[in-house]
Amino acid sequence: QVQLVESGGGLAQAGGSLSVSCAASGRTFSRYTVGWFRQAPGKEREFVAAITRSGGGTYYADSVKGRFTISRDNAKTTVYLRMSNLKPEDTALYYCAATSSTVAIATDSSYNYWGQGTQVTVSS
Numbered sequence: 001q002v003q004l005v006e007s008g009g010g011l012a013q014a015g016g017s018l019s020v021s022c023a024a025s026g027r028t029f030s031r032y033t034v035g036w037f038r039q040a041p042g043k044e045r046e047f048v049a050a051i052t053r054s055g056g057g058t059y060y061a062d063s064v065k066g067r068f069t070i071s072r073d074n075a076k077t078t079v080y081l082r083m084s085n086l087k088p089e090d091t092a093l094y095y096c097a098a099t100s101s102t103v104a105i106a107t108d109s110s111y112n113y114w115g116q117g118t119q120v121t122v123s124s
Contacts, residue, residue, distance in 0.1 A: 002026045002098045002113045009094060009118030012086050020118055022079040022096030029077040030054070033099050036070065036081050037108055038092035038120075047106040048094070049081060059106060064090075086122045093117040 008020040022034065035050035049070040050059045058070050067086075072079040079096060097111035104110045 002029065002032060004096050004098060004113055004115035006094065006096050006115045006118035009120045011121045011123065012083075014086060014088055014122055014124050016086050016122075017082070017084045018086065018120060019080060019082045020094055020096075020120065022081075022115060024077045024079070024098065026077070029098075030074040031100060032113075033102060033105050034072060034079040035097050035099070035105055035108075035111060036079075036094060037097060038090075038094045039117075040089075040092040043092075045095070045108055047108070050105045051079060052102070061106075083120070086120075088122050088124045090120060091122050092120060094120050 003025040005023045012018045036048040037045050039045040047061050051070045051072050055072045067084050069082040095117045096115045098113040099111040101110045
């Protein structure tokens with residue numbers, strides 16, 4: 001079992017940068033693909049980015065490609081999301097999630113474990 005805790009959200013101006021982190025408990029962290037999802041008020045939760053168990057594969061939603069970077073440090077059992085050139089439409093509650101699956105990793109139903117979320121707000 002894995003427990004996830006997000007941190008690092010906050011307020012940024014459009015064009016600025018923020019980083020959020022996802023700290024995991026458990027010695028089997030390296031066995032999990034980790035994804036970031038977000039949910040804005042009144043909208044469905046959407047995929048943002050995912051990283052494979054070794055960190056060798058990364059995947060991004062088209063809306064964030066080229067602006068966001070996902071990375072992980074398995075020794076620290078932490079996954080990071082670096083967000084640059086932020087836009088007001090990036091405002092949302094950001095969740096990290098973990099799955100033992102290696103397929104359909106852009107689909108939230110593939111994930112077994114979720115954090116509580118961290119708020120990111122981008123002002124124009």
